[in-house]
Amino acid sequence: MADIALTSTSFIVLGLLQRSGEATPYDLKQLVGATVGNFWSVPHSQLYAEPERLARAGYLATRQEDAGRRRKLYVVTERGRTALAEWLAATPDALPELRDPGLLRIFFGADPAPLAAARLAAHRRQLEGYEARRAALHAEAPPGARLTLDAGLGHEREWVRFWAALT
Amino acid sequence: MADIALTSTSFIVLGLLQRSGEATPYDLKQLVGATVGNFWSVPHSQLYAEPERLARAGYLATRQEDAGRRRKLYVVTERGRTALAEWLAATPDALPELRDPGLLRIFFGADPAPLAAARLAAHRRQLEGYEARRAALHAEAPPGARLTLDAGLGHEREWVRFWAALT
Protein backbone atom coordinates (compact mmCIF):
# COMPACT_ATOMS: atom_id res chain seq x y z
CA MET A 1 0.00 0.00 0.00
CA ALA A 2 2.17 2.77 -1.33
CA ASP A 3 1.95 6.12 0.42
CA ILE A 4 1.06 8.71 -2.13
CA ALA A 5 0.31 12.42 -2.19
CA LEU A 6 -3.27 13.29 -3.04
CA THR A 7 -3.76 15.97 -5.65
CA SER A 8 -6.85 17.78 -6.81
CA THR A 9 -7.18 15.13 -9.48
CA SER A 10 -7.32 12.54 -6.72
CA PHE A 11 -10.18 14.31 -5.02
CA ILE A 12 -12.08 14.76 -8.23
CA VAL A 13 -11.88 11.02 -8.73
CA LEU A 14 -12.77 10.29 -5.12
CA GLY A 15 -15.61 12.78 -5.13
CA LEU A 16 -17.15 11.52 -8.34
CA LEU A 17 -16.81 7.90 -7.29
CA GLN A 18 -18.41 8.59 -3.96
CA ARG A 19 -21.44 10.05 -5.73
CA SER A 20 -21.84 7.33 -8.29
CA GLY A 21 -20.98 4.41 -6.07
CA GLU A 22 -19.04 2.57 -8.69
CA ALA A 23 -17.58 3.57 -12.04
CA THR A 24 -15.11 2.69 -14.78
CA PRO A 25 -12.51 5.16 -16.00
CA TYR A 26 -14.70 5.82 -18.96
CA ASP A 27 -17.64 6.62 -16.71
CA LEU A 28 -15.37 9.01 -14.87
CA LYS A 29 -14.51 10.73 -18.10
CA GLN A 30 -18.20 11.27 -18.78
CA LEU A 31 -18.80 12.44 -15.25
CA VAL A 32 -15.99 14.93 -15.30
CA GLY A 33 -17.29 16.31 -18.57
CA ALA A 34 -20.77 16.70 -17.15
CA THR A 35 -19.77 18.19 -13.81
CA VAL A 36 -16.49 19.82 -12.80
CA GLY A 37 -15.03 19.72 -16.28
CA ASN A 38 -15.92 23.30 -16.98
CA PHE A 39 -13.77 24.80 -14.31
CA TRP A 40 -11.35 21.95 -13.74
CA SER A 41 -10.79 19.55 -16.59
CA VAL A 42 -8.86 16.29 -16.36
CA PRO A 43 -7.35 14.58 -19.41
CA HIS A 44 -8.90 11.17 -19.91
CA SER A 45 -5.59 9.36 -19.62
CA GLN A 46 -5.39 10.59 -16.06
CA LEU A 47 -8.73 8.99 -15.36
CA TYR A 48 -7.14 5.63 -16.08
CA ALA A 49 -3.91 6.32 -14.21
CA GLU A 50 -5.25 8.06 -11.14
CA PRO A 51 -7.76 5.41 -9.97
CA GLU A 52 -4.99 2.84 -10.25
CA ARG A 53 -2.74 4.97 -8.08
CA LEU A 54 -5.54 5.48 -5.58
CA ALA A 55 -6.33 1.77 -5.54
CA ARG A 56 -2.70 0.84 -4.91
CA ALA A 57 -2.72 3.21 -1.96
CA GLY A 58 -5.92 1.78 -0.53
CA TYR A 59 -8.28 4.66 -1.25
CA LEU A 60 -10.24 2.64 -3.79
CA ALA A 61 -11.18 -0.98 -4.30
CA THR A 62 -11.49 -2.72 -7.65
CA ARG A 63 -13.96 -5.13 -9.20
CA GLN A 64 -14.02 -6.74 -12.62
CA GLU A 65 -17.12 -6.50 -14.80
CA ASP A 66 -18.45 -10.02 -15.17
CA ALA A 67 -19.79 -9.61 -18.70
CA GLY A 68 -18.79 -7.96 -21.94
CA ARG A 69 -15.53 -6.08 -21.83
CA ARG A 70 -14.85 -7.07 -18.26
CA ARG A 71 -13.75 -3.57 -17.48
CA LYS A 72 -12.42 -2.42 -14.15
CA LEU A 73 -14.85 -0.84 -11.74
CA TYR A 74 -13.67 1.30 -8.85
CA VAL A 75 -15.33 1.98 -5.49
CA VAL A 76 -14.29 4.25 -2.64
CA THR A 77 -13.04 2.45 0.45
CA GLU A 78 -13.33 3.60 4.03
CA ARG A 79 -9.89 5.11 3.78
CA GLY A 80 -10.95 6.98 0.67
CA ARG A 81 -14.09 8.25 2.34
CA THR A 82 -12.06 9.59 5.25
CA ALA A 83 -9.54 11.31 3.01
CA LEU A 84 -12.32 12.93 1.01
CA ALA A 85 -14.09 14.13 4.15
CA GLU A 86 -10.89 15.67 5.51
CA TRP A 87 -10.21 17.41 2.26
CA LEU A 88 -13.75 18.74 2.13
CA ALA A 89 -13.40 20.22 5.59
CA ALA A 90 -10.04 21.86 4.90
CA THR A 91 -9.60 25.47 3.87
CA PRO A 92 -7.18 26.02 1.01
CA ASP A 93 -5.03 29.10 1.34
CA ALA A 94 -3.51 29.59 -2.11
CA LEU A 95 -5.48 31.81 -4.42
CA PRO A 96 -5.97 30.69 -8.02
CA GLU A 97 -4.08 32.44 -10.79
CA LEU A 98 -5.61 33.67 -14.02
CA ARG A 99 -2.98 32.01 -16.25
CA ASP A 100 -4.54 33.25 -19.42
CA PRO A 101 -2.26 32.81 -22.43
CA GLY A 102 -3.86 35.82 -24.09
CA LEU A 103 -3.17 37.98 -21.09
CA LEU A 104 0.42 36.81 -21.09
CA ARG A 105 0.80 38.01 -24.66
CA ILE A 106 -0.80 41.31 -23.81
CA PHE A 107 1.70 41.74 -21.02
CA PHE A 108 4.58 41.22 -23.39
CA GLY A 109 3.31 43.79 -25.81
CA ALA A 110 1.20 41.84 -28.29
CA ASP A 111 -1.24 43.83 -30.39
CA PRO A 112 -4.48 43.67 -28.36
CA ALA A 113 -6.98 44.03 -31.18
CA PRO A 114 -6.88 40.63 -32.90
CA LEU A 115 -6.43 38.83 -29.61
CA ALA A 116 -9.34 40.67 -28.07
CA ALA A 117 -11.63 39.88 -30.99
CA ALA A 118 -10.93 36.16 -30.83
CA ARG A 119 -11.11 35.88 -27.07
CA LEU A 120 -14.24 37.96 -26.89
CA ALA A 121 -16.02 35.66 -29.30
CA ALA A 122 -14.86 32.56 -27.44
CA HIS A 123 -15.91 33.86 -24.05
CA ARG A 124 -19.28 34.96 -25.38
CA ARG A 125 -19.88 31.47 -26.66
CA GLN A 126 -18.86 30.00 -23.33
CA LEU A 127 -21.08 32.44 -21.51
CA GLU A 128 -24.08 31.49 -23.60
CA GLY A 129 -23.49 27.84 -22.88
CA TYR A 130 -23.37 28.50 -19.16
CA GLU A 131 -26.51 30.61 -19.29
CA ALA A 132 -28.38 27.88 -21.09
CA ARG A 133 -27.34 25.32 -18.52
CA ARG A 134 -28.13 27.67 -15.71
CA ALA A 135 -31.64 28.11 -17.07
CA ALA A 136 -32.07 24.37 -17.49
CA LEU A 137 -31.03 23.64 -13.91
CA HIS A 138 -33.94 22.30 -11.93
CA ALA A 139 -34.62 22.94 -8.30
CA GLU A 140 -33.41 19.59 -6.99
CA ALA A 141 -29.95 19.98 -8.52
CA PRO A 142 -27.24 19.80 -5.84
CA PRO A 143 -26.32 23.28 -4.57
CA GLY A 144 -22.70 22.77 -5.54
CA ALA A 145 -23.60 22.51 -9.19
CA ARG A 146 -25.52 25.76 -9.12
CA LEU A 147 -22.85 27.63 -7.21
CA THR A 148 -20.02 26.57 -9.45
CA LEU A 149 -22.05 27.47 -12.49
CA ASP A 150 -22.64 30.89 -10.99
CA ALA A 151 -18.95 31.33 -10.37
CA GLY A 152 -18.25 30.43 -13.97
CA LEU A 153 -20.88 32.85 -15.19
CA GLY A 154 -19.43 35.70 -13.18
CA HIS A 155 -15.94 35.17 -14.48
CA GLU A 156 -17.04 34.74 -18.07
CA ARG A 157 -18.90 38.02 -17.84
CA GLU A 158 -15.78 39.61 -16.47
CA TRP A 159 -13.71 38.30 -19.37
CA VAL A 160 -16.26 39.55 -21.83
CA ARG A 161 -16.08 43.01 -20.24
CA PHE A 162 -12.30 42.96 -20.31
CA TRP A 163 -11.81 41.88 -23.90
CA ALA A 164 -14.68 43.99 -25.17
CA ALA A 165 -12.91 47.07 -23.83
CA LEU A 166 -9.87 46.17 -25.91
CA THR A 167 -11.71 45.78 -29.17
CA MET B 1 20.70 21.60 -30.63
CA ALA B 2 17.85 19.61 -29.21
CA ASP B 3 14.41 20.27 -30.58
CA ILE B 4 12.14 21.14 -27.72
CA ALA B 5 8.54 22.18 -27.26
CA LEU B 6 8.09 25.71 -25.99
CA THR B 7 5.70 26.17 -23.10
CA SER B 8 4.29 29.28 -21.49
CA THR B 9 7.19 29.12 -19.09
CA SER B 10 9.53 29.30 -22.06
CA PHE B 11 7.89 32.46 -23.31
CA ILE B 12 7.91 34.08 -19.91
CA VAL B 13 11.65 33.51 -19.79
CA LEU B 14 12.14 34.68 -23.36
CA GLY B 15 9.94 37.72 -22.86
CA LEU B 16 11.60 38.83 -19.66
CA LEU B 17 15.07 38.27 -21.06
CA GLN B 18 14.27 40.25 -24.15
CA ARG B 19 13.26 43.20 -22.00
CA SER B 20 16.21 43.13 -19.68
CA GLY B 21 18.83 42.23 -22.24
CA GLU B 22 20.70 39.88 -19.98
CA ALA B 23 19.87 38.19 -16.72
CA THR B 24 20.72 35.41 -14.29
CA PRO B 25 18.14 32.92 -13.08
CA TYR B 26 17.94 34.87 -9.88
CA ASP B 27 17.23 38.06 -11.77
CA LEU B 28 14.48 36.20 -13.56
CA LYS B 29 12.99 35.19 -10.28
CA GLN B 30 12.86 38.83 -9.21
CA LEU B 31 11.46 39.87 -12.57
CA VAL B 32 8.71 37.27 -12.52
CA GLY B 33 7.75 38.38 -9.04
CA ALA B 34 7.56 41.99 -10.10
CA THR B 35 5.71 41.44 -13.35
CA VAL B 36 3.69 38.44 -14.51
CA GLY B 37 3.96 36.65 -11.19
CA ASN B 38 0.55 37.77 -10.06
CA PHE B 39 -1.37 36.03 -12.76
CA TRP B 40 1.18 33.43 -13.82
CA SER B 41 3.76 32.39 -11.29
CA VAL B 42 6.78 30.22 -11.98
CA PRO B 43 8.61 28.28 -9.27
CA HIS B 44 12.17 29.46 -8.98
CA SER B 45 13.64 26.06 -9.72
CA GLN B 46 12.09 26.32 -13.16
CA LEU B 47 13.93 29.56 -13.71
CA TYR B 48 17.16 27.62 -13.45
CA ALA B 49 16.04 24.68 -15.55
CA GLU B 50 14.16 26.45 -18.29
CA PRO B 51 16.91 28.82 -19.47
CA GLU B 52 19.24 25.83 -19.70
CA ARG B 53 16.72 24.01 -21.84
CA LEU B 54 16.27 27.06 -24.03
CA ALA B 55 20.02 27.53 -24.35
CA ARG B 56 20.55 23.92 -25.39
CA ALA B 57 17.95 24.43 -28.10
CA GLY B 58 19.54 27.62 -29.35
CA TYR B 59 16.96 30.14 -28.14
CA LEU B 60 19.38 31.67 -25.65
CA ALA B 61 23.11 32.25 -25.40
CA THR B 62 25.15 32.09 -22.21
CA ARG B 63 27.90 34.15 -20.69
CA GLN B 64 29.79 33.75 -17.45
CA GLU B 65 30.03 36.63 -14.96
CA ASP B 66 33.67 37.60 -14.81
CA ALA B 67 33.71 38.61 -11.16
CA GLY B 68 32.23 37.48 -7.87
CA ARG B 69 30.08 34.41 -8.10
CA ARG B 70 30.68 33.97 -11.82
CA ARG B 71 27.01 33.25 -12.35
CA LYS B 72 25.48 32.36 -15.68
CA LEU B 73 23.94 35.16 -17.68
CA TYR B 74 21.45 34.45 -20.45
CA VAL B 75 20.66 36.49 -23.57
CA VAL B 76 18.05 35.93 -26.25
CA THR B 77 19.45 34.83 -29.61
CA GLU B 78 18.03 35.58 -33.01
CA ARG B 79 16.24 32.27 -32.93
CA GLY B 80 14.75 33.16 -29.59
CA ARG B 81 13.63 36.56 -30.83
CA THR B 82 11.88 34.95 -33.78
CA ALA B 83 10.12 32.38 -31.62
CA LEU B 84 8.94 35.07 -29.23
CA ALA B 85 7.64 37.22 -32.07
CA GLU B 86 5.71 34.33 -33.56
CA TRP B 87 4.20 33.46 -30.22
CA LEU B 88 3.21 37.08 -29.65
CA ALA B 89 1.40 37.18 -32.97
CA ALA B 90 -0.47 33.93 -32.43
CA THR B 91 -3.99 33.68 -31.10
CA PRO B 92 -4.51 31.06 -28.43
CA ASP B 93 -7.80 29.21 -28.65
CA ALA B 94 -8.12 27.41 -25.32
CA LEU B 95 -9.95 29.32 -22.63
CA PRO B 96 -8.48 29.37 -19.13
CA GLU B 97 -10.16 27.37 -16.38
CA LEU B 98 -10.95 28.68 -12.93
CA ARG B 99 -9.34 25.76 -11.12
CA ASP B 100 -10.15 27.08 -7.71
CA PRO B 101 -9.67 24.50 -4.95
CA GLY B 102 -12.35 26.18 -2.89
CA LEU B 103 -14.82 25.97 -5.71
CA LEU B 104 -14.00 22.30 -6.13
CA ARG B 105 -14.91 21.69 -2.51
CA ILE B 106 -18.12 23.63 -2.90
CA PHE B 107 -19.01 21.46 -5.85
CA PHE B 108 -18.54 18.33 -3.79
CA GLY B 109 -20.77 19.59 -1.03
CA ALA B 110 -18.42 21.28 1.43
CA ASP B 111 -19.99 23.66 3.91
CA PRO B 112 -19.72 27.04 2.17
CA ALA B 113 -19.60 29.31 5.22
CA PRO B 114 -16.07 28.75 6.59
CA LEU B 115 -14.62 28.46 3.11
CA ALA B 116 -16.31 31.66 2.01
CA ALA B 117 -15.05 33.56 5.02
CA ALA B 118 -11.45 32.59 4.44
CA ARG B 119 -11.49 33.10 0.72
CA LEU B 120 -13.28 36.40 1.02
CA ALA B 121 -10.60 37.74 3.32
CA ALA B 122 -7.81 36.51 1.10
CA HIS B 123 -9.31 37.98 -2.05
CA ARG B 124 -9.97 41.29 -0.33
CA ARG B 125 -6.33 41.48 0.64
CA GLN B 126 -5.25 40.65 -2.87
CA LEU B 127 -7.64 43.23 -4.26
CA GLU B 128 -6.24 45.93 -2.02
CA GLY B 129 -2.73 45.12 -3.12
CA TYR B 130 -3.74 45.40 -6.76
CA GLU B 131 -5.53 48.67 -6.16
CA ALA B 132 -2.49 50.13 -4.49
CA ARG B 133 -0.28 49.13 -7.36
CA ARG B 134 -2.79 50.37 -9.85
CA ALA B 135 -2.78 53.75 -8.15
CA ALA B 136 1.02 53.82 -8.05
CA LEU B 137 1.35 53.07 -11.76
CA HIS B 138 2.80 56.03 -13.60
CA ALA B 139 1.91 57.12 -17.08
CA GLU B 140 5.01 55.73 -18.80
CA ALA B 141 4.43 52.20 -17.53
CA PRO B 142 4.11 49.75 -20.44
CA PRO B 143 0.48 49.26 -21.46
CA GLY B 144 0.71 45.51 -20.87
CA ALA B 145 1.38 46.06 -17.19
CA ARG B 146 -1.67 48.25 -16.78
CA LEU B 147 -3.93 45.94 -18.74
CA THR B 148 -2.95 42.82 -16.87
CA LEU B 149 -3.40 44.62 -13.58
CA ASP B 150 -6.88 45.65 -14.71
CA ALA B 151 -7.70 42.06 -15.59
CA GLY B 152 -6.56 40.97 -12.16
CA LEU B 153 -8.62 43.66 -10.50
CA GLY B 154 -11.75 42.65 -12.35
CA HIS B 155 -11.45 39.02 -11.41
CA GLU B 156 -10.59 39.74 -7.80
CA ARG B 157 -13.71 41.89 -7.55
CA GLU B 158 -15.68 39.03 -9.04
CA TRP B 159 -14.31 36.59 -6.48
CA VAL B 160 -15.12 39.01 -3.67
CA ARG B 161 -18.68 39.27 -4.94
CA PHE B 162 -18.99 35.50 -5.21
CA TRP B 163 -17.67 34.58 -1.80
CA ALA B 164 -19.37 37.50 -0.09
CA ALA B 165 -22.70 36.13 -1.29
CA LEU B 166 -21.91 32.84 0.44
CA THR B 167 -21.09 34.33 3.81
Add this chain to the structure above:
DNA sequence: ACCGTCATGTAATCGGTTACATGATTCT
Protein backbone atom coordinates in the same frame (compact mmCIF):
# COMPACT_ATOMS: atom_id res chain seq x y z
C1' DA C 1 27.95 35.16 18.88
C1' DC C 2 23.53 33.82 17.39
C1' DC C 3 19.48 33.69 14.67
C1' DG C 4 16.72 34.51 10.96
C1' DT C 5 16.00 35.46 6.36
C1' DC C 6 17.52 36.49 1.78
C1' DA C 7 20.25 34.83 -2.08
C1' DT C 8 21.31 31.14 -4.87
C1' DG C 9 21.38 26.80 -6.45
C1' DT C 10 20.75 21.29 -7.23
C1' DA C 11 18.36 16.78 -7.24
C1' DA C 12 14.67 13.39 -7.33
C1' DT C 13 10.38 12.15 -8.09
C1' DC C 14 6.03 12.05 -10.35
C1' DG C 15 1.80 13.85 -12.32
C1' DG C 16 0.34 15.30 -16.57
C1' DT C 17 0.57 15.89 -21.47
C1' DT C 18 0.85 13.98 -25.92
C1' DA C 19 0.73 10.54 -29.04
C1' DC C 20 -0.52 6.11 -30.47
C1' DA C 21 -3.95 2.19 -31.11
C1' DT C 22 -8.08 -0.36 -32.15
C1' DG C 23 -12.89 -2.18 -31.97
C1' DA C 24 -17.69 -0.58 -32.33
C1' DT C 25 -21.41 2.48 -34.11
C1' DT C 26 -23.48 5.63 -36.91
C1' DC C 27 -23.95 8.26 -40.97
C1' DT C 28 -23.85 8.93 -46.13
Add this chain to the structure above:
DNA sequence: AGAATCATGTAACCGATTACATGACGGT
Protein backbone atom coordinates in the same frame (compact mmCIF):
# COMPACT_ATOMS: atom_id res chain seq x y z
C1' DA D 1 -19.24 -0.28 -48.33
C1' DG D 2 -16.52 3.33 -46.69
C1' DA D 3 -15.81 7.30 -43.69
C1' DA D 4 -16.19 9.41 -39.60
C1' DT D 5 -16.79 9.60 -34.87
C1' DC D 6 -17.30 7.48 -30.37
C1' DA D 7 -15.63 4.30 -26.93
C1' DT D 8 -11.84 2.62 -24.61
C1' DG D 9 -7.37 2.03 -23.48
C1' DT D 10 -1.82 2.15 -23.21
C1' DA D 11 2.89 4.13 -23.33
C1' DA D 12 6.65 7.48 -23.22
C1' DC D 13 8.47 11.41 -22.18
C1' DC D 14 9.25 15.60 -19.70
C1' DG D 15 8.00 19.85 -17.24
C1' DA D 16 6.87 20.97 -12.75
C1' DT D 17 6.76 20.38 -7.92
C1' DT D 18 9.00 19.43 -3.71
C1' DA D 19 12.68 18.94 -0.91
C1' DC D 20 17.29 19.61 0.21
C1' DA D 21 21.50 22.61 0.77
C1' DT D 22 24.60 26.33 1.91
C1' DG D 23 26.82 30.93 2.07
C1' DA D 24 26.07 35.88 3.12
C1' DC D 25 24.27 39.53 5.67
C1' DG D 26 21.60 42.29 8.92
C1' DG D 27 19.77 42.69 13.32
C1' DT D 28 19.71 41.80 18.69
